[in-house]
Each structure stands twice: as structure tokens, then as C-alpha cells.
Amino acid sequence: MNIIVCIKRVPLTQEVDLEVDERGTDIRKDALAYVINDWDNYAIEEAVRLQEEFGGTVTAVCVGHEDDEEVLRRALAMGADRAIRVEPGNRELDGFVVSRILAKTLRDLEYDLILTGVQSDDHNAGMVGIMLAEELGLCHAAVVTGVEPRGDEALIRVELEGGVDEVSRIRLPALLTIQTGINEPRYVSIMGIRKARKKELSVINVEDMGLSEEDLTPQTVVEEVSLPPETEGAEMIEGDPSAVAGRIIQIIRERGVNI
Amino acid sequence: MLMLHPAYQTYMGVPGLVFAWAIFLAGLSLFSFLIYRRWLPIRSGAADPRFDSWWKRLCGLFTYGILQKRQPRYLWAGVIHIMIFWGFLILGLRSIDLVTQGLGIPILRPLMETRFGPLYSTLRDLFELIVLGACVWAILRRALIRPERYRGSHQFEAYLVLGLISFLMLTDMLYEGSAFLIDRPEQMPWLPASELGALVLQGSDHGFLTVAHTAGYWLHIVAFFFFLNFLPLGKHFHIITALPNLFFRRLSRGSIKPARWDVKDMDDLDRIGVENIGDFTWKHILDFYTCTECGRCSDNCPANAIGRPLSPKTLTIKLRDHCFETVPLLGLKQGEPGEDEPESMVGEIISGDEIWSCTTCGACEEECPVFIEYIDKIVDMRRHLIETSQNPKTFNQVLMHVEKTGNPFGKPPSKRADWIEETGAGPVRILKKGDRTDVLFFVDGYGSYDPAAQSMARSIVAGFHAAGVDFAILGPLERDSGHQVRRMGEEGLFQLLIEENMETLSQISFQRIVTCDPHAFNTLKNDYPGTLPVMHYTEFFAELVENHSLRPQGPLDGEDVYTYHDPCYLGRHNGIYRAPRKILRSIPGLKLVEMERSQDRSFCCGGGDVMLWHEIEQEEMRMAEVRIQMAREAGANNIITACPFCFIHFEDAIKTGGLEDEMRVVDLMGLVVST
Known part of the structure; x- marks a missing residue:
């Protein structure tokens, strides 16, 4: 079973006081640490597990700059066989452009499954996977929490609203966007990542791919980025634990919850 | 009446010398073979440089080997052992004498015919009785008192060997005692054991005495060679390996061994850590051979005490058994441990939970009379688990955070100095590249970000201000010291942290580094390359108290009774017991009591690494x-x-135990500055 995983590197934003940049259309990223997008980490793990069970190859693909190769190395260390980075140069990227670039990159590769994360930590749009499937004409499913290949099909579990699970069959090849929690991603050590340098990592320049100007033109324009306004209404409850608990119960009752 | 030496008599027409030589050659050949088989795993063990500092090693050999300094930490067991050990040293000469007499080459006779001879005979007899008494005592102790720490040890072997030693003493007494009665020399020294033997045989006829004399000799010789060949089979191998093991003991403290001693660049290694028995260093294999199963390690192990699945003694016994199975005495396997093993060592023989249960507190190593090492082995096995992604999943994020942000919380480096404002500690100078300071205060991750530890950092700052010290911190330039990371087995990440911190330190001019955390202190001092001038704050302030730069003022009311808990990485791993107590004693009115387990027997609080993120069920x-x-x-x-x-763990334990009204945990520096 040959699997392609599309991954991305995102800023680590927890615990950080984000600031909007001068242009007002993005956040300041210069002082942020970058990590693998959490959903993509689960997608790589799932691909590697499927490969360990059913054989085949795992290819990790990333549209990004040289710094972003770090997440490809991590994927290689986790067990991917090879990696491809598509260098976008200075082009502005949105979900649409990335999905078109990926589609072009993957079109001539052999695969039974394409995995992406459900969404990325930074923009949370959740578009790339689905648009990529559409562009490649593949069956697809989103928010997948379980994959079991069965011949030329796969049994998949999808998370629906309200915690309901839906199990269905999907024809291969297919594209699945992977939800966190589908597995427990393995730790890869620093030495593991360093050793993965020996594995193949090829770089393609987007300009050499023969994509049309339309494919490379973003379809979304960010007008403004702002921090949510600070709202009032926080109440600090003080006192000994039993008094605090009493006050919390009182508030819950006041808001109409029967307990 | 003339008495013929048993070896010069003939037995069914065969001269005794033939038997003596047969026993000697058979015994020695078998022994050489056994030692050769046991040598194989040591030969193929990983490199471990233990051939430096000969003088220091010899001194240790004398102190811990000959004088048995650690034995009396368990008083009566220690006394018994010392008596038997010294008995062995003295009676060894006797055994050589008896064996060589039998071979017809009595090399010791010239010596025994000098004035030394009678003196030695008295000493020999005295020690035969002492050893015999000690063996009986040891047997009774095992059978009647049954110390808990022997549980899981090879009891039968212990009894067998104690019996065998007693037998050796008794046969010599029989041999000498019967000789007395047959032909009492006119002039002889005081020989209490021989006299006792004679007393027992008193009244026997000549024929019986001759038989007793002959039997005493041969039984002694046979028992001696049986004993010799029995040693390499089990825990009594320590009789042979303990002294070498003490000589090759670890001389450095607090540090963790590198991934491999013989490979500088970890990139050159295919595998990191210990997976199979053959991955251990030769010295660690020697450790397995040397374990006496006395159980002092496990008796002091805090993980063992609270029911975690770790017992240092059992760990060693299991690994020794596994080593013996991997390279058996007989069989076709030719000495290359690690090849086609039926059972994987890490994971099956030694479980992950066993490996993660250790807090690296060092209580086991402090106690072991023969200096068996545990922490390096455990960290080496952890390295294997980390490199093969078999670590507890809770570590993933912690390690990723340390890699990306330089602290385990994933907090941005830019906020690393925010504690100054948050705790109102100021003013604190934050260093930039090229700056200089007298004292560089290394705050580390917890001091920087954790509220409880932040308050400790603030107290230290208050101390600096009170004593007028020129100090500064690295702030956003500082990365975690990596103490935790290294002991969790993530060696690659630790090397990365060293590189980054050393780079920063090289760009700043400072006289010394003072740390808040004993762990950071330990790793900067013992794990980092070169010799950084690093002190824990207790050492630093103890100096200031001594020269009166810092004077705790307000006397305490004396109602509270305080006790000081020695942190493992300050005490055991670095021997700093006096400095914190000196500071405490300088506080007027402080009532200080010592816990039974204090100083080098301090009981770990739960530890500063694995336990913060992983629970053993x-x-x-x-x-x-x-x-x-x-x-x-x-x-x-x-x-x-x-x-x-310690502060965090104690605070937690007081809360969960509902002891808020009865117990309080106090930070040493907090107490000082509050006065």
C-alpha cells in the first residue's frame, strides 16, 4: 500500500501573546517556534502504521521553504521512505494554491491513499485536503478517526457532530483527512531526525511545474487580522474551597442548569 | 611416632601425590574454563575507560575493599562480613600452603619455618574460629531473623556457601587437631582451633586419628577446589570480582555516561542505548557478576519502598541470569552476546515500567558495598526506549517543547524573565551577549516559569540584594540545563541544549554561576564539558554567611520545629550536606531536628525528571x-x-494528605530572607 502524506510546519502559538503585524493582515511570527502541524503528525503516524502492517511506501510532501524541511525530516524519522518539498518561492499561498500545487505534484505518483491533517493549527481552514481530492478526482472523507484497508477498499471511521461515529467503506485510491486521536504518534528523537538525513528528500521548484497563473493565484484575501476584544464578565471567586464550590454551584444554577 | 603427610602416603598402591596433582589440575582447569566463559561477555562489552587515576583507585580499593568501609552501614551484617572477609585474606595463605604441600612443592615452608610461622599459625587458628563463628551467626541470622532485604535472593546458595566455608574450617581443625594427638610437638604456639579439634578427638585410638588426619586433609583440599569452581556460578562470584569491581569503580559523581565512550560523534552510531546484554559496558557486566544479593540497594530504593516495580537488586539478578544464559558455560553459543537472543532484554526481562520507575536519586549506589552502578545502566536502557519510540507518550510533548522553546512547558523564550515582574523580585539585570557580571544566576526552566519555583528564584534574588552581590540572569538567552532530558534518555536533545547554552555562556563574562535548582547545578557541574565555575545557591550563601556578608536577623519564635531534607542532587550526588545546614544554623532561634534518613541516606521526594510527567501505576x-x-x-x-x-512534591503531598494544618514545606532561601 503506497501512501502519500501532505504535511505543514506551523508556529507554536500556545502560551504566546500573539501580536498582529504592521500590515494588519497576519500575526508576527519572527519570534515564534515552529513545529509540525498536530493533525499532520497523526497523519504521518497513521501512514507509517499502515505501511508497517501492509507494506508499500510512505512519501511525505510539503509545500514550503527550506526551513520547513525540518518537518519532512521528522516524517522520515518516523518511518516515511522519502520526502518531497515543493519550493513556492515568494509566492503568496492560500489553501487553494497549495491544493493545486500538491495536485500537480502528486498526479504522476503512484498511491493508494493520500492522507492530510483535517486542518492546520495556524489558519484552521480545513480546505486543502478536500480541494486536493477534488482536483485529483478522488473519493475522499474528512475527519477520519480510523482506517482499515480491505483489498481495493478501506473501512473508515469518521467523526460526526455530537460525538457520533460513522463507519463506511471507501474505494481506493482515496484521500482522507486525519483527525487527532486516531493514534498515538511516536516520539522521534533528535538523533533519529539527524539520521533521517540519509533518506531521500527531493526539492521541486514550483516555477518548473508548469502550473497556470490561475492555479497560482490565491482565491482568498485576508482583509484584517485582529485579536478578540477583551470581554468583561470574568469573576474571580475567592475564599476557602467549600465557599468557592458553593459560589460556582450558585452561578451554574442562576444560568439555568439543573444540578 | 612419625607422621607421614597425607600426600606422601599411598592409597591402594597409588601415591597420594598423584591424587593431589589430579585434584589440583582438574580443579584449576575447570576453574580456568569457567573464568574464560565468564570473561567472554566482559571482553565483548562496550568500551568503558576505567584505567585512569591508579592511585585514587588503589586508595578506594583499600578503603572499601580491604577495610570494607561500607559494610558496617548495616552494623551486624557488616561485622559478620568483615570477619569472614578478613578470615579469607588470612586463611588464603593457609590454603596455598596446604595445596602446595600436597603437590610436593611446599613453597611456603621456608616462610613458615621463620619466626613468622608460629605467629601466622596462631592468627590462622584464631580466624578459623572467628570465621566459623561468623558463619554460624550468619546462618542463624538468615534462618531466624530473616531480613526483608534477602527476599528474592538465592537463599539456598547462601546456606550452601556458609556451610562450605564452615566445612573448610572444620576439616582444617580436624587435620591439625588429630595431628596434635598423634604427635604433639614440644614447642608450639597458641593454636585454639587445633586445640579445639584435639579436644573433640580426645580418647580416639590411633587408627581413627590417622584416618581423621588423612580425611581432614583430603576433604579440605577437595572442598577448597569445589568451592573455587562453585564461585563463578552464582552470587559468590563476588569473592573473586569484588576487589576488581572496587578498583574499577566509577570515580566521577553526578554525571551520566556518554552514549558510547569510544565514539565521540553520536552520528556515527547505528544504535544508541542498551537493548541487549552485549550493549552494556564491560564494567557494567562485571557489576552483574559482583552483586552479592545483599539487598541494601533495594532496601534504600524509594521506588521499591512505595511499591513501584523496581528493585535494583532484582534488576541486577535478572540481568546477571540473562547474561549467564546468553553466554552459557556449555553449549554451542560462542561468546557473542546479543546475537539471536530468544527473549529481548529491554521490554521483556526488564520492563519499561521498571526502567521508568527510577528517580536517579542514587540511594542504591550510595549503599552498595561493592559499588555497583545503576543510574548509568537505567539511563542507557532509557536511551534505547527513547530512540525506538517506546517512551511513555506523555514525554512527547515535553521533549518537543524543550527542543522548540528551551523549556518543558512550551512557554516562549521571550517570557523567560517575566518571573521577575510577576514575583516582584526586581531589579534583576538581564544579560545580553558581550555583557559581564560577577555572578551569573542560572534560573533554569522551573525557576523561570513554575510559580512555586519562581518564588524560590525571587528569594535568591532577595539574598543577592541583601548581600550586595553583582548578579544577572540570562533571561531569554537561557535554555534549560537539560538535566531532566538527559536522565530521560534523550541524549541527542541534551547535546543540543549543551551546545546552545555553552555558546551563550562563551559570549558572556562571569566569575561564577549560581543555580537555584540542584539538578541544574549538577548537570552544569558534572555533565557539561570542561569545568564551569558553578555553585548551588546554598554553597554560595553559606560562604556569605561565614564571612558575615549575609546575616539572618529576626529571631524565630521557636515554636516551629524544622527539619532539612537533603535533595539527592545536592547531597548524594555532590556531597553538599554542610552548606545548607550552616545557613540554617545562622538563623537565630531556629529549631532544627534531623530525620532518621538524612544526608547520604536521604529519601527521594519523587524526583525532578521522569516523575513529573509519567506516573507508575x-x-x-x-x-x-x-x-x-x-x-x-x-x-x-x-x-x-x-x-x-522537592518543594513542589512536598507541597502536593501535604495537600493530598490533608496535612495543611500540621505540616508546611519551606524553601531554604525563602526562610532566610523572611528573617
């Missing part, structure tokens, strides 16, 4: 709860510590 009670109980038993209602992790 089997544990019955938290270490900190046990420690709080110990403090209460000492009559204290305040437990003082000088380590942020």
Missing part, C-alpha cells in the same frame, strides 16, 4: 508522602528543602 503511595511522614516522625512540623522539585 503500581505505586501505593507517593514518595513525598512517605518523606513527609518521616519528617513528622522526627518531630518536625516544617520540612525545609533547597530544590524546586
Whole structure:
């Protein structure tokens, strides 16, 4: 079973006081640490597990700059066989452009499954996977929490609203966007990542791919980025634990919850 | 009447010398073979440089080997052991004498015919009785008192060997005692054991005495060679390996061994850590051979005490058994351990939970009479688990955070100095590249970001201000020291942290580094390359107290009783016991009591690495709860510590134990500055 995983590197934003940049259309990223997008980490793990069970190859693909190769190395260390980075140069990227670039990159590769994360930590749009499937004409499913290949099909579990699970069959090849929690991603050590340098990592320049100007033109324009306004209404409850608990119960009752 | 030496008699027409030589050659050949088989795993063990500092090693050999300094830490067991050990040293000469007499080459006769001879005979006899008495005592102790620490040890072997030693003593007494009765020399020294033998045989006829004399000799010789060949088979191998093991003992403290001693660049290694028995260093294999199964390690192990699945003794026994199975005495396997093993060592023989249960507190190593090492082995096995992604999943994020942000919380480096404002500690100078300072205060991750540890950092700052010290911190330039990371087995990440911190330190001019956390202190001092001028704050302030730059003022009311808990990485791993107590004694009116387990027998609080992020399910009670109980038993209602992790664990234990009204955990520096 040959699997392609599309991954991305995102800023680590927890615990950080984000600031909007001068242009007002993005956040300041210069002082942020970058990590693998959490959903993509689960997608790589799932691909590697499927490969360990059913054989085949795992290819990790990333549209990004040289710094972003770090997440490809991590994927290689986790067990991917090879990696491809598509260098976008200075082009502005949105979900649409990335999905078109990926589609072009993957079109001539052999695969039974394409995995992406459900969404990325930074923009949370959740578009790339689905648009990529559409562009490649593949069956697809989103928010997948379980994959079991069965011949030329796969049994998949999808998370629906309200915690309901839906199990269905999907024809291969297919594209699945992977939800966190589908597995427990393995730790890869620093030495593991360093050793993965020996594995193949090829770089393609987007300009050499023969994509049309339309494919490379973003379809979304960010007008403004702002921090949510600070709202009032926080109440600090003080006192000994039993008094605090009493006050919390009182508030819950006041808001109409029967307990 | 003339008495013929048993070896010069003939037996069914065959001269005794033939038997003596046969026993000698058979015994020695078998022994050489056994030692050769046992040598194989050592030969193929990983490199371990232990051939430096000969003088220091010899001194240690004398102190811990000949004088048995650690034995009396368990008083009566120690006394028994010392008596038997010294008996062995003295009676060894006797055995050589008896064997060589039999071979017809009595090399010791010239010596025994000098004035030394009678003196030695008396000493020999005295020690035969002492050893015999010690063996009987040891047998009774095992059978009647049944110390808990022997549980899981090879009891039968212990009894067998004690019996065998007694047998050796008795046969010599029989041999000498019968000789007395047959032909009593006119002039002879005081020989109490021989006299006792004679007393027992008194009244026997000549024929019986001759038989007793002959039998005494041969039985002694046969028992001696049986004993010799029995040693390499089990825990009594220590009789042969203990002294070498002491000589090759670890001389450095606090540090963790590199991934491999013989490979500088980890990139050149295919595998990191210990997976199979053959991955251990030769010295660690020697450790397995040397374990006496006395159980002192496990008796002091805090993980063992609270029901975690770790017993250092059992760990060693299992690994030794596995080593013996991997390279058996007989069989076709030719000495290359690690090849086609039926059972994987890490994971099956030694479980992950066993490996993660250790807090690296060092109580086991401090206690072991023969200096068996545990922490390096455990960290080496952890390295294997980390490199093969078999670590507890809770570590993933922690390690990723350390890699990306330089602290385990994933907090941005830019906020690393925010504690100054948050705790109102200021003013604190934050260094930039090229700056200079007298004291560089290394705050580390917890001191920078964790509220409880932040307050400790603030107290240290208050101390600096009070004593007028020129100090500064690295702030956003600082990355975690990596103490935790290294002991969790993530060596690659640790090397990365060293590189980054050393790079920063090289760009700043400072006289010395002072740390808040004993762990950071330990790793900067013992794990980092070169010799950084690093001190823990207790050492630094103890100096200031001594030269009166810092004077705790306001006397305490004397109502509270305090006890000081020695943090493992300040005490055991670095031998700093006096400095914190010196500071405490300078506080007027402070009532200080000692816990039963203090100083080098301090009981770990739960530790500053693995335990923060991983829980071992089997544990019955938290270490900190046990420690709080110990403090209460000492009559204290305040437990003082000088380590942020101890503080956090104790605070937690007091809360979960509902002891807020009875116990309080106090940070040492906090107490000083509050006065």
C-alpha cells in the first residue's frame, strides 16, 4: 500500500501573546517556534502504521521553504521512505494554491491513499485536503478517526457532530483527512531526525511545474487580522474551597442548569 | 611416632601425590574454563575507560575493599562480613600452603619455618574460629531473623556457601587437631582451633586419628577446589570480582555516561542505548557478576519502598541470569552476546515500567558495598526506549517543547524573565551577549516559569540584594540545563541544549554561576564539558554567611520545629550536606531536628525528571508522602528543602494528605530572607 502524506510546519502559538503585524493582515511570527502541524503528525503516524502492517511506501510532501524541511525530516524519522518539498518561492499561498500545487505534484505518483491533517493549527481552514481530492478526482472523507484497508477498499471511521461515529467503506485510491486521536504518534528523537538525513528528500521548484497563473493565484484575501476584544464578565471567586464550590454551584444554577 | 603427610602416603598402591596433582589440575582447569566463559561477555562489552587515576583507585580499593568501609552501614551484617572477609585474606595463605604441600612443592615452608610461622599459625587458628563463628551467626541470622532485604535472593546458595566455608574450617581443625594427638610437638604456639579439634578427638585410638588426619586433609583440599569452581556460578562470584569491581569503580559523581565512550560523534552510531546484554559496558557486566544479593540497594530504593516495580537488586539478578544464559558455560553459543537472543532484554526481562520507575536519586549506589552502578545502566536502557519510540507518550510533548522553546512547558523564550515582574523580585539585570557580571544566576526552566519555583528564584534574588552581590540572569538567552532530558534518555536533545547554552555562556563574562535548582547545578557541574565555575545557591550563601556578608536577623519564635531534607542532587550526588545546614544554623532561634534518613541516606521526594510527567501505576503511595511522614516522625512540623522539585512534591503531598494544618514545606532561601 503506497501512501502519500501532505504535511505543514506551523508556529507554536500556545502560551504566546500573539501580536498582529504592521500590515494588519497576519500575526508576527519572527519570534515564534515552529513545529509540525498536530493533525499532520497523526497523519504521518497513521501512514507509517499502515505501511508497517501492509507494506508499500510512505512519501511525505510539503509545500514550503527550506526551513520547513525540518518537518519532512521528522516524517522520515518516523518511518516515511522519502520526502518531497515543493519550493513556492515568494509566492503568496492560500489553501487553494497549495491544493493545486500538491495536485500537480502528486498526479504522476503512484498511491493508494493520500492522507492530510483535517486542518492546520495556524489558519484552521480545513480546505486543502478536500480541494486536493477534488482536483485529483478522488473519493475522499474528512475527519477520519480510523482506517482499515480491505483489498481495493478501506473501512473508515469518521467523526460526526455530537460525538457520533460513522463507519463506511471507501474505494481506493482515496484521500482522507486525519483527525487527532486516531493514534498515538511516536516520539522521534533528535538523533533519529539527524539520521533521517540519509533518506531521500527531493526539492521541486514550483516555477518548473508548469502550473497556470490561475492555479497560482490565491482565491482568498485576508482583509484584517485582529485579536478578540477583551470581554468583561470574568469573576474571580475567592475564599476557602467549600465557599468557592458553593459560589460556582450558585452561578451554574442562576444560568439555568439543573444540578 | 612419625607422621607421614597425607600426600606422601599411598592409597591402594597409588601415591597420594598423584591424587593431589589430579585434584589440583582438574580443579584449576575447570576453574580456568569457567573464568574464560565468564570473561567472554566482559571482553565483548562496550568500551568503558576505567584505567585512569591508579592511585585514587588503589586508595578506594583499600578503603572499601580491604577495610570494607561500607559494610558496617548495616552494623551486624557488616561485622559478620568483615570477619569472614578478613578470615579469607588470612586463611588464603593457609590454603596455598596446604595445596602446595600436597603437590610436593611446599613453597611456603621456608616462610613458615621463620619466626613468622608460629605467629601466622596462631592468627590462622584464631580466624578459623572467628570465621566459623561468623558463619554460624550468619546462618542463624538468615534462618531466624530473616531480613526483608534477602527476599528474592538465592537463599539456598547462601546456606550452601556458609556451610562450605564452615566445612573448610572444620576439616582444617580436624587435620591439625588429630595431628596434635598423634604427635604433639614440644614447642608450639597458641593454636585454639587445633586445640579445639584435639579436644573433640580426645580418647580416639590411633587408627581413627590417622584416618581423621588423612580425611581432614583430603576433604579440605577437595572442598577448597569445589568451592573455587562453585564461585563463578552464582552470587559468590563476588569473592573473586569484588576487589576488581572496587578498583574499577566509577570515580566521577553526578554525571551520566556518554552514549558510547569510544565514539565521540553520536552520528556515527547505528544504535544508541542498551537493548541487549552485549550493549552494556564491560564494567557494567562485571557489576552483574559482583552483586552479592545483599539487598541494601533495594532496601534504600524509594521506588521499591512505595511499591513501584523496581528493585535494583532484582534488576541486577535478572540481568546477571540473562547474561549467564546468553553466554552459557556449555553449549554451542560462542561468546557473542546479543546475537539471536530468544527473549529481548529491554521490554521483556526488564520492563519499561521498571526502567521508568527510577528517580536517579542514587540511594542504591550510595549503599552498595561493592559499588555497583545503576543510574548509568537505567539511563542507557532509557536511551534505547527513547530512540525506538517506546517512551511513555506523555514525554512527547515535553521533549518537543524543550527542543522548540528551551523549556518543558512550551512557554516562549521571550517570557523567560517575566518571573521577575510577576514575583516582584526586581531589579534583576538581564544579560545580553558581550555583557559581564560577577555572578551569573542560572534560573533554569522551573525557576523561570513554575510559580512555586519562581518564588524560590525571587528569594535568591532577595539574598543577592541583601548581600550586595553583582548578579544577572540570562533571561531569554537561557535554555534549560537539560538535566531532566538527559536522565530521560534523550541524549541527542541534551547535546543540543549543551551546545546552545555553552555558546551563550562563551559570549558572556562571569566569575561564577549560581543555580537555584540542584539538578541544574549538577548537570552544569558534572555533565557539561570542561569545568564551569558553578555553585548551588546554598554553597554560595553559606560562604556569605561565614564571612558575615549575609546575616539572618529576626529571631524565630521557636515554636516551629524544622527539619532539612537533603535533595539527592545536592547531597548524594555532590556531597553538599554542610552548606545548607550552616545557613540554617545562622538563623537565630531556629529549631532544627534531623530525620532518621538524612544526608547520604536521604529519601527521594519523587524526583525532578521522569516523575513529573509519567506516573507508575503500581505505586501505593507517593514518595513525598512517605518523606513527609518521616519528617513528622522526627518531630518536625516544617520540612525545609533547597530544590524546586522537592518543594513542589512536598507541597502536593501535604495537600493530598490533608496535612495543611500540621505540616508546611519551606524553601531554604525563602526562610532566610523572611528573617
